[in-house]
Amino acid sequence: MIVPMKKVTVVVQDKDKIDLIEKLGKLGILHIEHVQAPSGREINLIKEDIEKLEEAVDILSLFSLEKERKEIGDWKVFIRQVIELKKKIDCLREELNKLKEEIAVWEDWGNFEPKLIKELEGKNILVKFYRIPLREIKKLPSDLVVKEISKKKGMCNCLVIARREIKLPYPEFSLPILSLEEMKREKEKKGSLILSLENELREKSKFIDSLKKIKLDLEREKEFVEVVKGMGEEENLSYLRGYIPEDKVEEFLNFARKEGWGVLVEDPKPEDNVPTLLRNPRWVEILSPLFKILEIFPGYQELDISMWFLIFLSLFFGILIGDAGYGFIYLLLTFLIKKKWKDRIKEKSIFYLLYLLSTSAIIWGLLSGTIFGQEWLSNFIKPIIPSLRDDKTVQGFCFFLGAIHLSIAHLWKFILKLPSLSSLVELGWVFILWGMYFLARMLILGDLLPGFVKFIFLLGFVFILFFTHPQKNIIKGIGKGISNLLLNLVNNFTDVVSYIRLFAVGLATIAIADSFNRMAIDLGYQGFFSGLITSLILLLGHTLNLILGPMSVLVHGVRLNLLEFSNHLGIKWIGFPYKPLKR
Template identity: 40%
Template sequence: MIVPMKKLHVIVQKKDIVSALESLRELGSVHVEHQEELSGYQLEERREEVQMLKDALDILGRFECKLQVPQKDTPDWTDVVNDIQKLYAEIEHDQEAVAQREIQIRQWEPWGDFDPGDIGALAARGIYVQLCEVPAGKEALVPEGVILEKVYFASGTYKCLAISRGKIDLPFDAITPPPSGLGQMKTMQVEDQAKIRGAEEKIAGLRCFLDSFQEIMVERENVLKFEEVEKGMRAHEELALLKGYCPGDACGAIAAKAKQEQWGVLFEDPSEEDSVPTLLRNPRWVEMIKPVFGIINVLPGYREVDISPVFLIFFSVFFGILIGDAAYGSVFLILTLVFHHKLKHKVKDAAPFMLMYVLSASAIIWGALTGTFLGTVLLGAKLKPVVAWLTVSKNVQLLCFTIGAAHLILAHLWRCVRRWPGSGAWAELGWVWILWVSYGLVKSMIILGQADMAVILNALKMMVPGAALVIYDIARGPKGQIPVGIVLLLFSIISAFTDIVSYVRLFAVGLAGTAVADAFNQMALSIGFNNVVSGVFTSLILVVGHAFNIVLCGFGVLVHGLRLNVLEFSGHLGLEWAGFKYEPFKKIKQS
């Protein structure tokens, strides 16, 4: 659920700003809304400090040390950070030089090693040497007085030296000599690579300050946050105002602290114009869906609805159908168990692991229902489906359409409850009827193959009562908008039909995953396990093929499983995901 918030204003004397902010930070429940622009030299300096430390930690994280480095405090963190950034800049510069030079080495290796300075020395003595590329069969075009020495041949072209007593224009592509010879380039390459290794070793040696930097960064972030809140307060004469939002259940603690510290405090309900942050609180079993919202970076607006329970239930079903294989679900389950065991002391929030347990179970259950384990070919008749009905394509399509209709109808029923008792509630019931009729039309046209005009016209007639309820709601609006509303209604009815049809993607993607799995299975079985070599190749094909397919199925979940919740369902519910996160002013602690 979305936690009800209160807007609060805290008034303190200017001389008490620091102590008041320290007390509010200790409470850790006020989402501050800045009243003044967060600018100024001091804030910029703090931001630069935090960014420097983040960059340094990022660089240190890239250079692992084979041996455990004893941690120690840094005497002057700014000097060490500057050294790290300087060393890393040198590494990047040298790596770019090495990469560019490697291209030149490959380009000039066919010419062999020579000193480009010799070409200038010979020219000073009246002997001109030009490098050129001559297409095969064009050697006769060499001007008189030019000796053509072939050095290398590749791709129908000779790399040549054109030698003459005077400077003669050649009818071929001339090549500019390199700045240094091949041998010298290779020597420079070795030297730069040694410099890179040396700089990397120095950075790895500075990992002894890793813990110290993390502590300092947390401290600097706290200072920055504190000064931003202080800067964002509105001051007038001897008073200062802080504005923000807090959960309704936190008002008591804030009021008690205000009384103790002798602040002025006002709590009020947010107005329609206020930008209120969103705080979600759900039962423990629902909380596991939070990581998904974090990954796709969406949050319902404060005045919208929290669909977390519905999202979790339907996303789990979608995951099972899209992955569609008990073996793949088992792989996800085993990997989750392994990572959960290894990271249980490092990762405080177990929600991602709990979610993966549920999703893995969903894939295993669907695979068992359909008899799919590493595809359908590998085990063949040995694995019987629990529900044979699900092995028929038309039946699975019907199930997908049924899930889609139920999903979208639920959205409009939910919207009906929210709009009750207004006329908009009746419009939502009208949409429920339209969706139900659309579901029947989809079933007739796609499952039963009855795509004639009579079926379509009959469905349109059946939609009339639902459309009438929607038009009734439109008619209660501005008179000038009624024709536009009716036209838009026609498009919306078509859209509702196609939205139900779009749930067939669950069947299509799941079927594609099974088809890819079976293709690799057949490829592997065609080689067989007749001997050691064939056994190795067969095993390799099975492992690589199914690993590749698991990745593809994962992408299918990200694209289609999320879309049906975030776009189709949310669109029918009127959910715009317009929220932003509730971030209370509190002390950051080192993780």
């Protein structure tokens, strides 16, 4: 449920504005809306500090020493040291990579002193390094001295010595600054220096929690300063605006009376940018971490589909994964992660969401007789519902699920529009959706089209044509109905058909499992090595499926809720969360 909000304006004397914000922060129920865009040097300096802290935290997060809750003396000096150490390491790694490339080139030439080559140049003896095809060496001018150093794949690394300037049509290598041995020593030296600097960072990583706390304090300070800078001013008065939940208005007014603030409480206007606060039963709240991960939020004027999202996501997960064995693995992994890292993860509800989704996969897998694939169990385990092994039945069920899902959207809109006549247009679209369901069964599954379907379509057309925009001028109303029908008719068919993705992806998951099972069975366990390879095939194949499964749910299962269902409800996910000022 989206909690109703009230728009609040608070007025105080200019001298009391800092005290106002401090007390609002302690009260912690007012979401601030800036009267003017906050700006200034103070805000910019805090932002720069936060960016540097984020960079330092990201650097130290790469190291895994046990963290200690220690206070940092001068944190600005500390993060500067961290950033400088990382820059030194990056620079050294770049130099090390160049050295490795140089060593790889000169390894075939052996060790020599570049200084001696330079000295020979001073005596008018030129030494060049060429890679020459073996068959071409005999064709070189007779006044050149050619020394073959190493050979590989028909090519020869050669020293070409001459008393005159030479330029041969073969790859030439410039004289290195260091000898091969010096390069290797330099490589070891830089490698040791990198390890030493990394150990310094590893030691500093103990303070990462302290840095995160400082960053959090700075973000609060930035928010506080932005509220001050974003206040409106009128002569010797300052004022701010914001939003509070309707059920907190009395508490806020009582607090304001004690403090002597001037307060105006009003209903938000349609053009206001109102934050969204969701309140749902605990069993629905388990979905909230997914919304945060996806960074989606319904607008204040939109609808909260959390309950339907959760119900159908669970169904979609079961069909897309479709394997009781995989569901059990997900369930076990969730249990182990919760046991090990429950103190590190604040959003405990994510675990209950994963438990629910895993259970859904287990149930669907048992109903269809799928446990780490189907074929290998066919002689031992029979599906509880054998028809779930039939492709046509599952495809039909997916179409049915789509029609149900989208019908809920239009029936919801129908209830919201009552008692207006325009509510009947939503019933019209429900009839169209079910007509499209039977049409999809005929075109894709080869079923006969029932005779009553034409009456379903007729009812849908009548409701849409006459009630899209009911008015006294029937011709104008029908015109808008025709426009509505033409724009959305085909979309309704494609939306119902799009639910077949549940069948296709679920079938692919089972097919991959069965393929790896067949490969493993063909090899068998006749000996140690064949048994080892068979085990590796099973492990890698099913691990691949376990990784791809959740990805398919994000791509397809979530999409059906966020696009198809949301589009039929008119939800655009343009909202942002209610975040009250807190100190």
